[in-house]
Each structure stands twice: as C-alpha cells, then as structure tokens.
Amino acid sequence: MTIIHCVSVSTGKDSGATAIVALETEPRESLRFVSADTGNEHENYHDYLGYMERHLGIKIDVLRANFDREIAKKRTYVLTHWAGKGVPQADIERAAAALVPTGNPFLDLCIWKGKFPSRTAQFCTQYLKTELLTEYQLAFIERGEAEAVWSWQGVRIDESAARRKRLACPVHPSFHRTFDVVGAGLFNYRPILRWKAEDCFEAHRIAGLEPNPLYSQGMTRVGCMPCINAGKDEVLEISKRFPHHIERIEYWELMVGQASKRQASSFFPDPDRDAHLDKRGIRKVVEWSKTKRGGQLMDWIRIHEEPKACSSAYGLCE
Ligand code: SF4
Structure with a gap:
C-alpha cells in the first residue's frame, strides 16, 4: 500500500518537533509538508518556513483560504x-x-461573517486551517498518488485539559488516541502526544533546528498575532514588542465593523462587559492588559480558563 505521510507545520515548536520525528522515521519520498497561512501571522512566518525548508531539506506547501x-x-x-x-x-x-x-484570508473571513471569531465561535480554525488541510490531504488519494494518507499532527495532551479530554479514548479515558481512522483513506497520527514542551525544544536542539525566535521574545505561542485566545500577558507583550500588529487589528476592527449590521466589531471581548459595542476595541484591551494582576478586571479574559476550542485537529493553533 502506498502511504503518504503529510506533516502539518505552523512554525511552532510542536509541529517542528513532529516534522523532525517524521524525517527520522519515514522515507523522504513518502513525506509531504504543508502549512496554512491565515494572514494573521507574525511577519516572520514565511521567513521561518523558509529556514525550516533549508535546514531540513524539505519543501513546505503553503495554503491560503479564499473567500x-x-x-x-x-x-x-x-x-x-x-x-x-x-x-x-x-x-x-x-x-x-x-x-x-x-486578499487576506483572516480579514476576508471576518468581513464575510461580519464579526471576529471568538472562543465560543472559533470559526477561524475551521475555515483557515482544518478544511484546507483536509482537502489537501484527500487530494493525494483522489489523484491516485496514494492509497492512504497519514496526517501527522503536532498535538500534545500536556497542552491543555481540553485537548487531553478531546483525545481521550471513549472506552478507557485514561488512554489517549495516538492514531485515528478518519475515513476515505485518511488517518490521524499524533507522534508527540505524550511529549512535554521541553521535549519539543530538545528535539530541535538535537536536529540543530533553531526554534521560532518569537519564543525568545516573550511569546508563549506562535501563529496568529494575536490569537483570539491570547491571554492578558500575551496581549501586553505584543503591544510592547509588536505594536504594528495592534495597529493592524485596530484597522481590521474598523473594516469588519463596516461590513457588519451592528456597524462595529471588536477582536476581543471587552474588559467591561457592559460597554457598548462601538466603545470596544483592541486599544481598550491593551490598556486593560497593563492593569495589575488581581485588579478589578482580572477575571475578564479568564486567562486561567482553558480555551474551549483552540484545538485545531492539526495542532496548528498553539
Ligand atoms: S491561532 Fe488562534 S486566531 Fe489563529 S486560527 Fe488558531 S484559534 Fe484562530
């Protein structure tokens, strides 16, 4: 049986470690590498993918949704x-x-929907990543290039309780699923399911692959900048280190607001739950991110709460 091993890459440490394991265990000719460009990434996204390609001697196909x-x-x-x-x-x-x-996938998705995704309606993952990647993988079978595709996913149960629960075996909940049958010749494979974050960095060190430099610049996750699930500290870091991304989101809020019936849309929920929609916005959230821990607004973003659905099946939403 011809199997294609398709590794989803995000520029984060988990997918990087997964790519390294794939290169160490499978024949090169059976490997494919793919990434989904949301249009909301840090500007080093393409540079880092290029670095991975050169260092690992691989080619990464980059997909962009179109709306x-x-x-x-x-x-x-x-x-x-x-x-x-x-x-x-x-x-x-x-x-x-x-x-x-x-022409920007993330912005166009929000213009179409008339709103930004949220923790309870995380449509960004579905439209910008999951659907594109599934279609890309099934196409190998449809074109007759493979009888089966293993979708290599850099997810770890250590990442969050939600992810641990989602990947628990329904019969024996203390077991977790490294391998799933999706159907139509597609299988999910999660080779680093039980790894710790430090194991991923160690895999990079051994392979001589520098982790994404954003990790050494205060970011706890890489990918969308910001992610809709970003916590208070992360918003603060972004505003200090990458203020142009805050400016961009502020501009996007205007554009998405214009396309919506309510004439306003904010990227994050508001620290003041009662604020009128047109008084909300990322600037206000940045100001809130500067407030001290334990302050009156501390609970708003529920920074200790697990994101309900930040769980791209492909492990691409860190
Ligand atoms: S990283 Fe965050 S904002 Fe980006 S697609 Fe995933 S959940 Fe959405």
Missing part, C-alpha cells in the same frame, strides 16, 4: 434582504461597500 465567492454572495444578500429586515438604507449601502475581498 471571494462567499463575500460576493453576502453582498448580494445584504442588498436584497436587509431592507426587508428593517435595516436603514444608509446602513445597507455602507455594509455593501465594505463587502469587498482584501
């Missing part, structure tokens, strides 16, 4: 249905004018 069709359909819907729902003509025209693709 041109969905945005066009939404625009038509707004123009033909909103008036019947009592939306003022000026708001219809404003939203229709904003429903234009930018």
